[in-house]
């Protein structure tokens with residue numbers, strides 16, 4: 023069979039990174055079948071386009087994976103594919119929780135011939151074989167011989183052939199620039215961010231999160247050797263094509279078992295497998311100085327921290343009392359000392375939030391080392407404890423919010439502010455943290471560091487701005503660049519004067535002039 027694995031676009035941002043599930047299922051596909059990958063964020067398609075693609079490419083089976091926010095698009099694409107007579111299997115977190123919706127058993131139309139519930143590592147080969155025989159079942163569940171749910175072990179993790187996979191749709195360097203850089207041998211002909219998992223599961227059970235329910239509280243790890251080998255493969259590929267590679271460890275909590283994380287990082291260093299990497303780690307686990315040393319030494323550059331709120335009452339409400347706002351500054355300082363910076367994620371519209379929450383949060387953010395703050399709204403995702411609590415309390419204003427997805431829009435009423443007020447707070451957060459002035463300040467706060475760090479934070483801020491302010495087309499980018507021209511000229515001037523490794527001012531001058539930085 024020829025199989026298409028398709029991930030719909032999110033409609034808001036271009037994808038900075040491919041989705042791991044596609045590569046994983048490709049690697050787990052039984053021999054004798056050919057797999058084609060299309061990520062809608064990199065290769066946008068509409069219903070007509072995908073129907074044409076499926077016909078022209080003689081596709082026999084389509085697998086679609088989607089988060090809740092892309093599910094409406096996923097269903098429309100599935101309908102178009104089924105209309106040309108090709109069966110569709112759907113998987114991922116949304117259909118796991120809402121299988122009846124995908125199968126048309128809850129009053130709506132049917133969108134999928136089959137759904138794969140939960141982790142599909144072990145069920146995917148069966149699905150492919152059933153489809154090849156024309157005997158697809160409606161539902162595939164990962165169960166053991168006694169019918170009990172089984173979470174796949176990651177001990178025999180498949181080797182994803184990163185050296186041969188066609189990754190041209192995931193190059194972040196624009197074609198023209200890439201050609202030029204390749205010609206001058208700058209080593210930036212390509213730049214790709216590749217997702218990699220070293221383990222699955224998180225026992226913390228934050229109320230709004232799908233992960234504890236989906237992956238379970240049993241944590242499973244790949245062997246250090248298999249992670250190191252994957253890194254070495256990626257590193258070799260980047261070198262051979264005169265490009266760069268960075269890795270996003272998508273584990274929900276990369277340091278959930280600190281001893282094991284340290285042992286992995288030590289093995290990465292010992293094997294010379296360091297690449298620049300990003301990972302998600304909760305703040306409480308970053309108290310460990312040795313861990314932070316190893317993060318920096320093994321190539322860690324950005325850590326995503328789900329801070330959620332600076333209000334302990336909010337954190338307790340969502341079962342995230344292990345986050346201690348009082349230690350956020352120390353944690354970020356510890357990272358920054360080693361040139362590791364943080365993507366700090368906040369949620370507004372929590373039950374104890376009142377108007378002004380954005381400004382209160384920004385005030386804290388401005389006192390921290392520069393990073394990438396992001397602001398979202400408390401969202402009741404299906405099957406989470408939060409969804410159930412709000413449903414029981416009759417507080418859901420759009421119980422099936424995913425059927426008409428609106429970015430940055432609440433689906434329930436907060437307790438101490440209105441929905442409109444919560445939306446306004448998010449706007450204030452983004453507008454202030456990503457204004458040209460805030461970006462300039464963030465860049466300036468690193469004036470005592472080599473230019474590379476300032477360029478890094480500058481580009482990252484411009485890209486992250488696009489999460490909230492649509493920045494998909496060329497025109498939007500040109501506008502953003504013009505707005506930030508002052509910072510760009512300064513960076514160019516500093517580069518011409520001192521090269522990539524020179525600070526803009528000495529460390530001594532920094533001690534006198536350092537202001538609260540960030541946004």
Ligand code: B12
Pocket residue numbers: 032034035037039040041042043046084085086087088089090091111112113114115116138140141142143146217219230231232233237272273274398399403404
């Ligand atoms: C990486 C990641 C991202 C990346 C996404 C880009 C990317 N290229 O991967 C980034 C950082 C951008 C991101 C952003 C967001 N994310 Co996110 N993200 C993840 C994360 C940490 C890892 C995903 C992953 O690769 N997992 C590993 C793979 C192997 O697992 P998997 O995708 O589930 O696939 C398995 C099964 O689901 C199944 N499967 C999946 N698809 C298919 C398809 C078929 C056909 C079949 C048969 C099987 C199948 O088989 C796979 C192997 O077992 C997950 C949490 C998690 N641990 O999964 C959250 C998660 C997916 N994200 C989530 C959310 C909510 C978001 C945001 C909305 C957060 C926000 N408020 O802004 C944004 C939305 C971004 C956007 N604009 O689209 C939720 C989704 C919940 C839901 N019901 O949709 C998750 C589960 C985390 C959570 N806290 O609950 N995210």
Ligand code: SF4
Pocket residue numbers: 224225226227228231232233234274275304328
């Ligand atoms: S710590 Fe992160 S992954 Fe774990 S339950 Fe909480 S939000 Fe989800």
